[in-house]
Amino acid sequence: MSNSTYQPNSSTESWSITSKVDQTQYEIVISKPLPPPPPTGYPVIYVLDGNAFFQTVQDAVRLQARKSEKTGVSPAVVVGVGYATDQDFDTANRLYHFTPTSRRSIDAGKSGGAKNFLAFIEEELKPQIEKTFSINVLHQTLFGHSLGGLFALYTLFIKATAFQYYIAISPSIWWDNRYILTRVEPFMTNLHKQKNRLNLFLAVGSRETDFMISDSSELFHTLFPATSSNLNVTYYKADEENHISMVPSVVSRVLRFISNS
Numbered sequence: 001m002s003n004s005t006y007q008p009n010s011s012t013e014s015w016s017i018t019s020k021v022d023q024t025q026y027e028i029v030i031s032k033p034l035p036p037p038p039p040t041g042y043p044v045i046y047v048l049d050g051n052a053f054f055q056t057v058q059d060a061v062r063l064q065a066r067k068s069e070k071t072g073v074s075p076a077v078v079v080g081v082g083y084a085t086d087q088d089f090d091t092a093n094r095l096y097h098f099t100p101t102s103r104r105s106i107d108a109g110k111s112g113g114a115k116n117f118l119a120f121i122e123e124e125l126k127p128q129i130e131k132t133f134s135i136n137v138l139h140q141t142l143f144g145h146s147l148g149g150l151f152a153l154y155t156l157f158i159k160a161t162a163f164q165y166y167i168a169i170s171p172s173i174w175w176d177n178r179y180i181l182t183r184v185e186p187f188m189t190n191l192h193k194q195k196n197r198l199n200l201f202l203a204v205g206s207r208e209t210d211f212m213i214s215d216s217s218e219l220f221h222t223l224f225p226a227t228s229s230n231l232n233v234t235y236y237k238a239d240e241e242n243h244i245s246m247v248p249s250v251v252s253r254v255l256r257f258i259s260n261s
Contacts (some may be wrong), residue, residue, distance in 0.1 A: 012058070016084070017128075019120045019138045022113065025084045027051070027126065029060040030134055033065065033075035038053045041136035043258065044129065045077040045119070046163075048098070048148035052088040053078025053247055057143065060251045073252075074259040076141075077133050081125070098147035101176045114154050122162060137195060141165035143260050146245050147172045150180060153219075156200060156237060157183035165199045165258050170208060170246050172216035181219065188226050199261045203250050205241030212243070232261055 015028040018233060029050055033042060047057050057078055064073035083090035092109040102112030142163045144152035149171030156166045157180070173180055191198075198222070204216040220235035224230045227233055234257060 002117045007077060017124065019116075019124060020103075020115045021119050021124070024120070026083045026120070026125075027084050029054050029058075029063065029080040029082065030133070030164070036074060037134040038136075040138070041073060043139040043141070044079060044133075044135050045076050045141040045143055045258065046079045046081060046125075048081055048144040049089060049094065050080025050082030051085065051090070052082075052198070053143070053145065054078065054082065056248055056251060060255055064252065064255060071141040071252075071256075072260055073251040073255045076258075077129070077135065079125075079129060081121070081193070094147055096169070098144070098151040099151070100132075100158075101179050103176055114151055116161070117151065118155055118159065118260075120218070122159075128156045138165060141161060143167040143169075143254070144171070145245065146171040147175070150175055153180050156198065157187040160187065160194060160198055161196070164196055165201070165261070166260075167243055167254050168203045169250060169254075170205065170212060171202070171216065171219075174211055174217060178215065184219070184222055188223070189228055191228075191230050197230055197232060199234075201234050201236070201254055201257045203236040203238060203246065203254075205238045205243060205246045206251075207240060207242040208246075209243075213237070215231050222260070233261075 011034060012031045017028055029035050030241050061076050061078055064071040065075040068074055083093050096113040096115035099111040099116040139161045142152050142155055149168035152166045152168045152173055153239045155162050202216055202220055204213050223233045238249050
């Protein structure tokens with residue numbers, strides 16, 4: 001039996017932040033690689049629904065970045081954006097924060113707080129992350145699933161410069177009569193103004209509902225003709241995967257996309 005001691009290659013810390021925008025209490029978990037940052041700083045991945053998905057993404061980065069030359073995955077700071085709950089999902093807060101419009105017919109709580117949530121990320125969270133860690137501000141990723149995927153698309157279409165990599169897994173494009181699709185044309189019209197390349201990874205499972213699959217496919221085929229030096233769009237339909245199994249099944253593919261696009 002070996003006497004060697006396990007040497008981790010990342011460290012983790014937790015923050016509690018009460019937003020000045022709407023007084024929401026966020027629980028932020030950050031994983032930082034132990035090796036020194038490259039001259040440009042670490043890439044950073046902001047993971048929505050952090051209570052549910054931070055550990056999945058963090059573990060994949062930690063393990064695969066140990067052999068970057070073989071896995072194609074680079075060391076990165078991973079930031080889980082979650083809430084003060086012991087549940088995987090805070091239904092009320094995610095419904096409010098991840099949706100761009102308000103729908104009165106929703107019984108689960110209020111909606112339409114995406115503008116406030118984006119303000120929290122841009123004006124409060126990111127500055128604190130960049131103050132604390134050496135971050136490459138030209139290699140930032142927003143990772144969202146379901147309603148979180150909807151928020152990733154909203155951010156891309158409304159404020160594309162916030163991130164360079166957008167991960168929308170099983171995005172809830174259906175929200176409010178597919179409101180998000182009304183933002184595509186203005187986004188594409190202004191695409192030529194982008195100074196830095198934008199990268200979108202769009203994914204859906206073959207065992208999801210028909211409208212989830214058709215909505216994602218339609219969005220991809222709408223955006224794909226705009227693929228250029230300013231925009232890179234990848235679409236992946238995962239065989240045999242459902243809405244819940246999608247995240248763990250595509251994380252490694254996502255990390256290679258982030259590292260190599």
